[in-house]
Amino acid sequence: MSDNFTQLNVMIANIDLKNHLNQLSQQELAYLQIIPPSWMQGLEYSAYLEQLNHLSYLYKNGRIVMAHIVQANRMLFSDDNTHSCPAEIIYDINGKTSIDELSQIAHQLFSLKHNTPDDLELKKYAEHITNERTQLFSRVPKVLTEKELVTTTMFIWRPHLPNGILSIGYFPILISDTHQGIATVLPARFWKNSDLYQDWISYNDMDMSNAFLKMSKVNHIWQEFQDYAKPTAQDFNLLNQMIGNEIDVSEKSVNFLQQCIDTIKEGYKENHIPIKKNKPNFLNKIKSLFGY
Template sequence: MQQVIENLNTVMLDNLDIKDLILNLPKPLRPYLQVAPSMWMYEDPLYGQIKAMRMLYTTGKIVWASLVQANRNLFEPEWISCAGEVVFDPSGKMQPVQLVEAAEQLFSLKGTTPKVLDQQNYAAHLTNEFTRVFNYPFPQSLATLPLKMSSMWFEYRHLPGGLLAMKVFPIIVSEQNPNYIMPLPSYFWPNNFFKDKWLELAARENGGGLYDVEKEVLNKITNKVYLEEILLQPKLPQIFEEQIPRESAVTSSSKTKLSRFFLLFLAVILLCLFIFLNK
């Protein structure tokens, strides 16, 4: 796994534009963009991530993130959507291997009581496991890095193999609302080698059997046997109405004036024709 991570770099994400990826997704597959929030989320601050998904899809940027910690069900073939914690560079400039090093520094704070306040606060959060942080600054007493930490909900259907097989993965961030992030659905992941390695590792956790969750989900959507629409968020019109260019007020006004002129001209012609025929 370490060798795979070392082969990853920020260049892989440079040509990925989430808005283009959304627009190029075949229309029948659009439900893939949606998630089915767990019931407990409705009373959890993480539900803000669900409400922010439309904004992330329409204004977001794709960057690498590294896992700090997560619910243990996400590491096993349980296929349950759960919460976790990641560290990332909002600018997307830091290399994946550097993010892993930062994540390991952060995780080492768990269960400790550091004397330095910024480490102490984050250590208490990690140890608790039920608190949430959003766009939280990296402890500068550890290293002067422009990194952020955020709690995040993982939709298992958006992960290859349905589980966390590696410490690094792409996420979506947005300057318009930096408090919430989400994993980039694996259909859009940039590198087949990376995804294949992820599936290979996931298969080991599954006792050697490969369960390609992404493929199964897409098959269910295609065959219209996916989840009930009422369970899915965000609603598709919320995503795609933001992607459709709207006519400017000037263009719309010009078309209205032209229509009125045409109708007036037609009325004059008809009136003249009526007068001519009744002479």
């Protein structure tokens, strides 16, 4: 067992998510929330909306394991763009596989892109990863590993990454034993004291968690999007407290977060989706589709 694997397991074991949620303020709820981009109104993206609809459950009942990127929208790797985008990840549902091994198998899966292998399981995955628009939850083909490794397609919300960018190819996620295949990035604030977090933000001197809380002190960031935000305030017992201490964060971090917020707003405006007062039709459809 590598030292890195041991450190990551210690990091996960030290995350007391329930205690954090029991002390949740309105500002911190805004940090946990995700706003579905305007392109998610198409039902062909139902897997991503299902992820958002299950966020409350994942926060309250999910398990933390490490995941590794197989493939991600190239925009996520750059600070020249602020769109949140889909990605393909691999993880061990039991959390017992090292990052090195997950990385090795992730590269093997990615190498199937634009290929047509003879093995039927590999062929199915190759078609999926080449397509880039399909959403798939599946066990990693047995020809690659006998371990209980799975892949799934998920939506990555940039404010939940330490620096808003996929600077490192692995991170902790929340998964559910009762809703298999649904996963979300564990918001970086919950692993802020780890070496992994510090390594991440060292790439570009940006800290999304602190930037979010600093902006929340003066603005209700998602006030216009409360019909869209997941999870909702009704999902938690919020404390009536404000974050009082001065938050040290670079102007670069705040500017990048503001660009992320503006990107969401511009997408709704361009697609003529109301952001105030009117209930969004596409979320009504999704709620009925998934039994909400």
